[in-house]
Amino acid sequence: MAIDTHSTTTAPPAAAPEDGRLSGRALLVLFVLCAAQFMVALDFSVLNVALPVLGEDLGLSRAGLQWAVTAFALPSGGFLLLFGRIADLYGRKKLFLTGLTVFGAASVLATLAWDPASFLTGRALQGLGAAVIVPTGMSLLTTTFPEGPLRDRALGISGTLLSLGFTVGMVLGGVLTDTLGWRSTMGLLAVAAVVVLVLAPGVLRESRTVERPRLDTPGAVTVTGALLALIYALTTAAQHGFGGVDVWGTLLVGLALLVAFVAVESKSPAPLVSPAMLKRRTVAWGNLGGLITFSMMSTVVFVLTLYFQETLELSAFRTGLVFGVQGVASILAGSYAPRVIGRLGARRTLAVSLAGQGVFTGALLTAGSSSGALLATVLVSLASMFHLGAIISYGLVVTSGVPDSEQGLATGLVTTTQQVGLTIGIPLLGVLATTQASLFGGVRTVLAIDAAIVLAAALLVALGLRRRA
Template sequence: MTAVVDVTQERMTRRQRVVLVLLLSASFTLAVDFSILNVALPDIGASVGFALEHLQWVATAFALCAAGFTLLFGRVADLFGRRRLFLAGMAVLGIASLIGGLATSPGVLLAARVAQGLATAAVTPAALSLLTTSFPEGALRSRALGLNGALMAAGFTTGAILGGVLTDVLSWRWAFFLNVPVAALVLVVAPFVLAEARPAIRPRLDVPGAVLVTLGLLAVVYGLTVAPPALLVGVVLLVAFVLVERKVSAPLVPLPVLRRRSVGWGNFAGLLAFATETSLVFVLTLYLQEVLGFSALAAGLSFGVLGVGTVLGGIVGPRVIGRFGSVRAIVVGLLVQAVATVSLVLVGLPGSWMWLVLVATFVGGVANLVVIVGFMVTATSGLPNAEQGLATGIATMSQQVGITMGIPIMSAVVVAQQSVLGGVTTAIIVNAGLCLVGALVVAGAFRPRLKSAAVG
């Protein structure tokens, strides 16, 4: 059954509003999961017996599965049903979160984090494709994607703050337990409001392609977070995946989709947007704690202004896209983000520069969300409903790989310098430079489109 949408529709129906609230609640919860445990890691290690050198696996196990399996699950959603995969993923998330909150040993905790990562890889593209197929391409879809982007970005910031608050006031275990009632509520409501969508004739799943792309992405993420030599293995596997996709009759990822300018370059912009902003938060956390002497909780609360900026960016992003087109929104957003970021080099001068951090992160947060909404609109536009799971799976993969790769890159830049402040300043310049290069590359890739009518 394929959802039918009215392309002339200008206002959301009551059912669409319920669908939007439901899917945004799920997306916000998953975004919180990415960062909520970071502040609590020392307490987790002490509680369940994790050695300090192995503590990173609490985050890495989640990131590996969330990024490595997202493209596979995005395509599975197209073939076997988006609602079915969404509900299954939310059920796994609820159970895994309950187990994680009750864990008393490292093995059980890591198993729960792996299951949470797999649930995220399933739910995120399924929720996004349900969102894009529930709203017609144009202003309504842009508005829905804008709100989705705003809440996801706010979720990352909220997770950092909430993790500190829960750990200090209650226990790190509540960072897991928080997901359980949300998952239960979604599972109760979703079957009544979400329409199923899958092809009438279901092609066979491309198993060789699925294995190669999943192992390739796992190797890439593992290389970015733990062992750099694994990057080469990941690249080889992904090249083999492309070769396989050229020969099979029903490829997991039809190569013509990847060759579409909107998909390829749109996802390049999205990867860059997530890599630069999340890594900038890491860099500024070092500045606030190591240079200014803030506590972990105070540093987390300082990013509340960034959270406000991202929410505002998600709200104004669709309006910018409606006025200037999604590609222009990406280019202008990256340029503004570059300017806001480079202004932070002034924190290296004597004196208190906390006001600059607040202003620059607010402006950069607004611009970054405009880029993210523009990327989502660009990367999912012009594709039939039957391929929306694939498109949103690729978009989710870009998001998660961007989040994963940004921090190791900026960490390497900081460590290469002789002082923390010198490393922070250098990383800020590199971060701003990436935004500028990204704007120029996207503008060049879409040059014919920018010269013609704006794309909504």
């Protein structure tokens, strides 16, 4: 029996004026949702600089420091699809507020941690809260702002802050750690969660489907297990390479669970991810574009960090300033991206943005081993501007034409692609930079491969998203 796809969403707070301007209430909604997304993006990077100090304070070994990252990455990526679908069925606002509560409480625990176990528990719960906040926040945004100029602007602002959050986290983490200690990085997240949690109940409106089919438990178990296994394997490989039995073992388990998930979904009367959703060209090709732009840009940032500090011998502070310039470029790109999308359409913008990211990543090969910091700064900023265009447009491509009743699922796919992309880039390519005899030669090799992959993806996405007559 077909499921009624009407949503109980009340009239959107954004009054949808024809000129595409945002009303006062719409701006409040956008502020709350973007603040939550920015907070989660900050959590991905704010702790990185603090890890050595944190390890010494809590008694975490160098190998144990990996779990400060992995404990967050596993639940934050593994449960995205599940919570996105649960939000569709039982209420997006309700789940969003629950996620904020878990994230805030976990940040307090991580701030006050007295030993490795308490800290890692806090990080894991932070990841669980993030897995609720990200897809529910995105689906609240896409169901609040209708397709067209309003959604373009809203996703443009959201994408800008998402990109900026990663960059600000790298700079802010170093400043906070040097001045107030590593605990202040986690305390900042706790304060941010409380602020958003205080504002959200009075600003957001509930949104969910009218009909509530039973949750596809077999599908939820297989896909969540697959994502957990794959993210664990790739995160571990980023630290120790692909030689470990645990890496290959969990990779195989993850792939087997993915195969089982596809089989389960093809027979389920109310699948977690309907085959019809995955067969949409916009969903398939849009997510491919998102996967490539996130994975390849994260690799560029990783290898350039090595290049600036070890080849050009820049300090950590000056390296942070370089990526601060990249953040400014992202803000500029975010202000212009909706206009470009309005002229070209989201599909063409995605292909063009990938092409631009690939071109300027390849241009980084012109930077020298004894100089070139200024050139590299300019080029990575230009690459990041196109990267942001791809981030915004791929979210629009994937969610366009999807009924409100499935927006949680669609945005769950978008954010899962984002998380997996951030996870796979460095272990797949970054290790080439650190295992070659010459670091500079390794960086050049990675940049060349990275650029080729992005340019090939631009061509494939352009062909895959061509409108049929």
